[in-house]
Amino acid sequence: MIIDGKALSNQLDISMKAEVKALREEGIEPKLVVIIVGNDPASQIYVRNKHRKAIKLGITSIIERRPADFTQAELLALIDQYNRDDTVHGILVQLPLPKQIDKSVIIRAIALEKDVDGFSPENVGKLFSNSHEHYPVSCTPKGIMTMLAHYKIDPAGQHAVIVGDSNIVGRPMGALLLNAGATVTYTHILTQDLSSFTRTADILIVATGVAHLIKADDIKPGATVIDVGMDRDENGKLVGDVDYDQAKEVAGAITPVPGGVGPMTITSLMQQTLELTKVANHRALEPVK
Numbered sequence: 001m002i003i004d005g006k007a008l009s010n011q012l013d014i015s016m017k018a019e020v021k022a023l024r025e026e027g028i029e030p031k032l033v034v035i036i037v038g039n040d041p042a043s044q045i046y047v048r049n050k051h052r053k054a055i056k057l058g059i060t061s062i063i064e065r066r067p068a069d070f071t072q073a074e075l076l077a078l079i080d081q082y083n084r085d086d087t088v089h090g091i092l093v094q095l096p097l098p099k100q101i102d103k104s105v106i107i108r109a110i111a112l113e114k115d116v117d118g119f120s121p122e123n124v125g126k127l128f129s130n131s132h133e134h135y136p137v138s139c140t141p142k143g144i145m146t147m148l149a150h151y152k153i154d155p156a157g158q159h160a161v162i163v164g165d166s167n168i169v170g171r172p173m174g175a176l177l178l179n180a181g182a183t184v185t186y187t188h189i190l191t192q193d194l195s196s197f198t199r200t201a202d203i204l205i206v207a208t209g210v211a212h213l214i215k216a217d218d219i220k221p222g223a224t225v226i227d228v229g230m231d232r233d234e235n236g237k238l239v240g241d242v243d244y245d246q247a248k249e250v251a252g253a254i255t256p257v258p259g260g261v262g263p264m265t266i267t268s269l270m271q272q273t274l275e276l277t278k279v280a281n282h283r284a285l286e287p288v289k
C-alpha cells in the first residue's frame, strides 16, 4: 500500500477551506507570517509551497524575506513586530538559519500563542508530558500521525523505531507515538548496527538526510515505512532516505518522496494556523484525543 500524502492533503483542504470561509464570515481573518532568512534553495521551495496552500485555503499568508547577512538583533525586532500585531495568529521562522543567528534564541522569542511550529520549550514540554491541554506540535510529525490515522494504522502496542534524533522530526515523532501507545526506540548517528533495530520496527520513521540509507533488508516484512528524507541523488533528482523501489516490495505501507510526508507537513501547518486563530478568538477546540 502506498500512503499518498499529497492526495490526503488535497482531501483535507476541502473541510479546511469551509472552516476558513466560516471564520471569515464572522470577521476573523486567519493570518500566518513566514520569515525566511538567506537563500537556501530547498527552503525557498518549501516556503513557496506553504504560501500556495495558504492562498488555496483562503488563509492570509505573509512571507518576509531577508538577506543571508541579516543579524540576530534585526530578526528579533521583526519577530517582536509580529508578536505585537494582533491580526497575526501564527509566526514561523524557516530553518535552517544562517550561522550568525542562534536558533534557540529565535524560537524562544516567538510569542507562545503564535508558535505555529510548536518548537518552543513550553510546547515541547507539553508534548513530552502528554498534556491534555491544546498545544501546537512540530508539523512534520503531526502530519505523519494524521496519515497513520487516515490509513487506519494504529500505533498502540506497535514497535515504532525512529531513525534520526532531530528536534524538528525524530524527537517529537517519538513522543507523539509514545503518547499514542507505541513502544518507541530512538536511533541516531551513534547507533551501532542500525539495521538490527530497524528490522524489528512495525512502524519505521526515517529522518536522517542520507539518501537511500534504508534498504529492503533493513525492513521487517509488512512494516509501515515513513520516509521524511528530502535528498538529492547523483543525478540531482529528489529522493528519500529509503530506497523506495526495493522497500515497497517488503513494506506493508510506505510513503513516497515527493508526495508523502512533505504535503502533510504543510497541511499540519495550515491546521495549526487555524487552531491558533480559534484560540485567539476564544473558539472551542477539539480535545486532544
Ligand SMILES: Nc1nc(=O)c2c([nH]1)NC[C@@H]1CN(c3ccc(C(=O)N[C@@H](CCC(=O)O)C(=O)O)cc3)C=[N+]21
Pocket: 045, 046, 049, 092, 093, 094, 095, 096, 117, 139, 140, 230, 238, 257, 258, 259, 260, 261, 262, 263, 265, 266
Ligand atoms: N520552521 C520550520 N518549520 C518547518 O516545518 C520546516 C522548516 N522550518 N524547515 C524545513 C522543513 C522541511 N519542510 C518541508 C515543507 C514542505 C515540503 C514539501 O512541500 N514537499 C513536497 C515537494 C518538495 C519539492 O518538490 O522539492 C513533497 O514532498 O511532495 C517539504 C518539507 C518544512 N520544514
